[in-house]
Structure formats: structure tokens, C-alpha cells
Amino acid sequence: MKKCPDCGASIPEEASFCPVCASSINQRREPEPPRRYLSRKTVWMAAILLLAALIGAGIYAFNRPKVYEGAGEVFYSDSEGSYQLLTNYTLDRHEPMELLDTAAGAEERYRFPSYLYINYADSGIDATDIFMEKVSSADFEILQPEDSKTPIKWSDPEPMDINQEAALISLVDFTRESKTPAQLVWTLHMDNGDTVKLSMDLAITPTTIYDYNSENADLSDTAALQALMERAAEEAGERDTINIYLPPVTYTEQLVVPDHAFNLIGSEEDGKRTTFTEGIRMGVPGKGYWISYFTGIDFRGDGNGIGLSTAGRAWAKECRFYNWKTAVLGYGSVWTNVTDCVFEDNGIGFHFNARDSAYVASDTHFTGNEFTGNDTAVFLEAVPTDVKMDFGQCVFTDNGADIDNPDQQPIDITQAIFQ
């Protein structure tokens, strides 16, 4: 307890207000904004001075301006030094990329970042700050065929937290119907009138989409499904999309996903849902980094084993996991997402135990899950990146432990419900 400085009444230590005399007792700051805004007169004077400076600079620029152009990288020199400007979509600031040859599968939209890195040409050290001081404006645009059904879109270039090493980033969005060849062009207008143009070509190849269902394939039991998946993995190209629409059958043996990404989509009929009683296992992928999606499937265990174990990129959506020792396990070198799933009466609901992921995180969403009656709902033993995992709209009910986070992974639980 402490004393109110105004009336002397005893009040709780953490109180900010005295209920006896109704006075505020905590110390307060009274912030005043910096006088960054200028009067009209000052603006006019500044404008006149600026105009004079511009005229001077203009005369200089008239004599000097040069255009520097390059694909993937370009070198720029002035009296203060030489710089390497390069573009790519990776986290490697020293890897110029002249061409991005990518694929588009069945997803509605694809996105990648276009990074602009600036290094000292001799040492390769980050020169962003000093170089950007010489830049008066920066533009990013994509030159593409005019008759594209869904033209490639991009965001205004700006520094972003997703990669603080990059001087500027633009996010590029495309679909399988976006027409290429296209060219991504960074244009920097320098204070001295020079122009730097940096380009990267973009080729998008729509992949083949294979759809299997009960009408064109035998999906009656695990052995049939396993045989189909093995055949499909051999026949399909690495980037092709394989969708398997599963009937509301109960699969009573463990399914082992072959070395290819698969989308397994469950169904429901007359109250019966696609169910696996011995779980699904994905080993370490040998090729590709595409995500396998598991949607609308029930996993019903007997208290032992693992419902979905994966060492490849996986994402479970709207699945239900009941009574497993571990419902979902991500292990090895992998990023795994679970969203809008139900985890009930498991030893561990979602167990992340993956280190040294070869890939960056696929997505930060772990939202909309219901965790009920598990010994431990979420166990973040090891998570391969330090991105903040978003557990928004998750509901945790009657679990022994809701989130066990020995790895101290950043998590956002502000929009989760614990009850």
C-alpha cells in the first residue's frame, strides 16, 4: 500500500487514482510536437531558395547527367565512391539476378518481393544509407504484354521490415494468367541528374494441374491412394500441381506422401468425412519447395502416434485432429502452418520441432484453430525462423498447457482467446 500525496489515504501500490479524494496521483508527460510544420511565409522563402538552388543544380546537371543501365546489377561511380546496385528476390545481397523463371500453379495469386540492394563495389558492404542520400526519387515498374488477362501488379517501392537489408522493396503479384515475358525495372533519379536503371526479366510458366477424384481414380482405400500418389509423383513435373479430391472414406493405414507436393482435399457426405486413423507422413523432400496442403480432413487416433508428421512444407486447413499422442509435428528442416483446425484430446496438438530451415517461413498465420482438452495445445520446441507467429482467433479451452514456448519464439496472441 502507498499513501495518496493529496489526502494521505492508503491506496494500492499500483493505483494511479485516489478513490478517496478523486485526484490523479501518477506522473504524466505533456508531449509537445516538434515544430516541423512551417508557416506559409517560411514555405515561400524556402521555395525561393530552393528554386535558386535548383537553377544552380540544373546548370550543373545539364553538363553532367548520365544514364547507367544494367540487367541484374549495375555499377555507379561518383566522386565519393563506386557502388554496386543489384536486384533479386532472395535474402542474398550479393547475388544479382537477370532472370526469374518461375511457375504458377492453381493458387489464386502468387507474390514475390523484388529487392534492391546497394553495396560498395569494392568491399561488398552495405552502402544503402549513404547512397540513398544521393537519390532524389525511386520508381519501380513492370513492362509486360498489353493483352495480359491479369496483368502483373506491384506495390510502390519502399523500405519494408520483411527484409531490412534491402534499400527498397516492391511486392510483385501475379497469377497463372499473367502474360510474360515481362521486365521489372528499378529507376533511380539521382540528385545530380544521373539516372540508374536496373532490370530483371520475369518468365512465368503456368504449370499443369492434375485433378484426381473418385470418378477418374481408385481412391477407395489407403493402398489405392498410395499407389495413385506414387504414380502421379513420377509422372508430374516438379512444379505441377496435383489435387486429389478424397471421398468421405476412412483410410485405415498410414499414408506416406511421395516426393512431390500434393493437395489432399477431404469431403463430407451424410455426416461422414474423409478420415485417416493411422495418420499421414511426409518425409524430407528431395526436390522442390512447394507446399502440400491438407484441407477438410479428419485425423482420428487411438492415443498413440502422430496424426500428420511432416519434414516438408505443409499446411493443414480446416482439418480436425482427435486423440493422437502428437496431432501435427513439423520436424527436420521445414515450415508448417495450421489454420482453422480443431485439435481435441491430444497429447500435443501442434508440435514445431524444426531447425535450420533451408527455406524462409511460408506464412505467419496460425489463426482460427480450436485447441480443446489437449495435454499441451502448442509446443514450440524449435522454430526455424524468428518471424512472429500469429495465433489470432485461436481458442484455447481446458488444455493442460496452452502454449509451451521454450524456444521463446515471437508469437502474437493478442487476438487469441484463452478460456
Place this chain on the structure above:
Amino acid sequence: MEVMKESDRGTVKLIRHRSTGKRFVLRSFQGNGEVYRELLAYRSSRLPMIYEVASEEDRNLVLEEYIEGDNMGTLLKESLFTPKETRKIVRDLCLALWVLHSMGAVHRDVKPENVMLRGGEAVLIDFDAARFYKEESDSDTRILGTTGFAAPEQYGLSQSDTGADIYALGVLINIMLTGSHPSQKLAPDKWGRIVTRCTQVNPAKRYKDVLHLLGEL
């Protein structure tokens, strides 16, 4: 003394301290009270003083200063504001938002009903929808603002940040001068340009911060 406002999210009551007779607002709501807690350490004539905050899980009880004055929403039912009045009020609101933004918070519900006019000064109230913004998030899909005043990014296009308040302030300016949303009838001349800049769909094209808007005024 009386219930001032009641909604699904909570209630706002006017109460009187028994021995001193001082009047206070007692706000009870479900949600995130972190901005109220931070405001315990601030004093600004353009924001109500927050006296005490108690939270249990997502239920919050806030004791705050009662602002004796006229609600802008009520005044707007009678008549519009002159450009001179608008300029003074919006300057006050910029300064109020500057306090929140400099704390790292965003109000997310700037609208006439949340502006009180006390003497010659405007006071921004109701921080129930306010949040600390997180620059690392790639989206914020919660819809808490009031339809028509909420910026596009509050509907999930991108993380709501200080730009969302600038958007809502632009809509507010237009309504003070014309009685209509800018999409229906834009304020004339210079005011129209200010409103247009505030309400750009791309937050990067809006005023960089409230001080830049203040400078324009």
C-alpha cells in the same frame, strides 16, 4: 448518473464522485485496453485524462475525465462548420492524434461522434478501437472502425497504421464542410485537395504523418 452509450462492446457511464462531486466517465468494454493503460502516463488538453484502468482477460474498466462540451456528431445534425472553424478543430485533432501516434498507437475510430468541442478546443475521445501498430505484420483483418470512416487497409488490405487515422480525418474534414462523404460530394478548392490527399487508397500517398497535415492547415 446516466448511461451515455451502450453497445455490444460495452457501456459508457457518467458517474459522480460522492464526496467531491467531481464527474467522471466510467467506460466498460471488451477488447484491448493497452492504449488506455499507456495514456495513464500522458496529459494533453486534446485528449481526455485517463485516471485508472483495470483489466481482467479482455474485459476493461476505464475511469476517465468527463469532457463537458458539445459532441460534434450532434452539432453536425444542425449545421455544418465554416472553413475557419474546421481549420481550428482539425488542427486540435492533429495534435491529439500526434500524441497517440508518437506513443506508437493508432486511434482507428476518428469520426464526429468521437470529437467533443469544449470551449474553443476540440478533444478526441473513445480509444476502444485503438491499438499499438505493429510494423512487421502484413495484414490486420479485424474490422473495428466505423463504416465510411475506416480506411481501406482496416478492411484487410494492409496493416492499419497512422495512415488509417489520416484517412478518417480526411473524411471528417469533408463531412464538417459539406455534410457528405468525399465520394459523394468533395469539399471545394483547397479543402478538396487536402481531403483527397488524406483519403488516397494507398497509405503511402497520404500525408506522411499528422504534422504534415497540420503544416498544410
